[in-house]
Structure formats: structure tokens, C-alpha cells
Amino acid sequence: MIVNNVLLKLKDREEDNVKKAQAVLLGMKGKIEGLLDIQVETNLRPSSSAYDLLLITKFASLEDLDGYLVHPVHLEVATYIGGVLDTQASLCYEMQ
Template sequence: MIINNLLLKLKSRDTENIKKTQEVLLGMKGKIEVLLDIQAELNVRPSQTAYDIILITKFASMEDMNAYLTHPAHLEVAKFIGNVLDTQVSVCYEI
């Protein structure tokens, strides 16, 4: 199983914008066959150096993750994220 963790820091870090972004991310649930699980959790301890959201996605294989990355539903979400994103970091691993 492939697990990808993506931490997002948004340009506008107000609660409304963070929650809207969480909703958009979770909107992929059930739309992409290869996406086994998705979580978008909000940081409960905000600070200057903290990230706002962690996106955790799970896939059966790296091939499935690559299919997810090019899926139209993901590309639509990525377009939205590109407009609100300040910076991101990720960790992808296999279990």
C-alpha cells in the first residue's frame, strides 16, 4: 500500500479559507476509483511555522497513485489548490 501525506500551508490562513480547502479536498472521495482512502485534517495548533492541512491519501500501488494524479477530478482540485497554496511538503511511503 502507498500512503502519501501532503502538508499544505495556505496563502490566506483564516478559518473559513482553511475549511473550504478541506471541503474541496474531501470532495474527491468516491470520485476516483484508485483512491482507497482520503483524509484532510486541520491543524489544531496553528503557528507561523505550522502547516494548515494534512492530506492523507492511500493507494494499492504506485501505479494507482500515478493514475490518481492524472485523474480529471484530481486535476480540478489541484487547480483550486494552486490558487490558495503558499507552500507544501510531502512524504510518500509504502507499507
């Protein structure tokens, strides 16, 4: 299984904006073939150096991850997130 984790820090870090971004990300659930699981967590301890959201997605293969990245639903969500995003970091790994 392939697990892709993305940390997101928003430009406007107010709680309502974080919750909206979380809802937009979760809106992909069940709409993209190959996306086995999606989880979006908010930070319990916000600070200037912390990220606001953690996106965790799971796929059966790297090919499924590649398909997700170019899927129209993901691209629409990525456009929204790109507009509210300050910075991000990611880590993709294979779960044994």
C-alpha cells in the same frame, strides 16, 4: 499499500479558507478509481511555521497513485489548491 501525505500551508490562513480547502480536498472521495482512502486534517495549533492541512491518501499501488495524479477530478482540485497555496511538503511511503 502506498500512503501519500501532503502538508499544505495556505496564503490566507483564516479558518473559513482552511475549512473550504479541506472540503474541496474531501470532495475527491469516491470519485477517483484507485483512491482507497482520503483523510484531510486541520492543524489544532496554528502558528507562522505550521502547516494548515494534512492530506492523507492511500492506494494499492504506485500505479494507482500515478493514475490519481492525472485524474480529471484531482487536476480540478489541484488547480483550486494551487490558487490558495503558499507552500507544501510531501512524503510518500509504502506501508508494510
